[in-house]
Amino acid sequence: MRIHNRAVAAAATVAIALAFSGVAVGATPGTALASTCSQSYLPLPDPHCTPGSYNPDVTQSTINSTICVSGWTATVRPPTSYTNPLKAQGIIDYGYADTNMSDYEEDHLVPLELGGAPRDPGNLWPEPHYGTQTAYTKDGVETKLKNAVCSGKITLSAARNAIRTNWTTALQATGIG
Template structure:
């Protein structure tokens, strides 16, 4: 009986600890593998000649050969149950359109295309936060930091109102 209790304790503790290790919130990358990385050439002072210029992301986006190889490698590292690359988008945690690093693996991760917090919602956030940065509604660094820290929280804060889809309007107070 004395041997059973310690073994039972070890078994339960191991199960609990392994659950904690995998308790990553849905839709978020593993922060140790993908903390985010910025392109140091993009600054608040030059956004109107870099990220806010039409076609910017096409010019800096890495080629498919690089991203396909990295996606396969990261799918193994992330240890997803389903490793079919078609079910994932290799996503820039800090989006290119707000100065995310195009090629740093610390800014890229295999984001599931399905689920509650999928690539579709992240792409919607990316467009809105890009508009906010280019309109001066939020600083480049704040946008980068909030998206990198928790893009789901940023989505919940900035997307639901959809006010960013509309042209800016000034309020006239008497």
């Protein structure tokens, strides 16, 4: 339900932004729910709000034509015009006191590098750039896991399960770190 609320609220945010810009919009904006996601899991997202999801086009049998191709993630990465409204709503949903958008990355829990669903709100969350383990730290984990998958050291499934469960221990869980 919370994922649906984020998607509806994000759509409403886009509709409001378009309305203020003078673009005609047919949707009626909804009311965002404040602090519906817990920060207690940080540096991980609240699993009830951000369970993670996969791109069905990326499987073990397609990795050589998808994630293992240099530049492939750029072909599926959603534009900021899509992710910024989700980020704004996520900052509200997570109840972050700091509401500066630039202090967060709208991150894919299951990264695009491992075939995470690009546009599923259940795979996106506002990950802080501050703290001891940040969005920047997670980026390094994602790259190491992708390289291990593409070199055949681990399976796509093992990498996805590890990062979805707990990205801070994913390297150790897969034997990479």
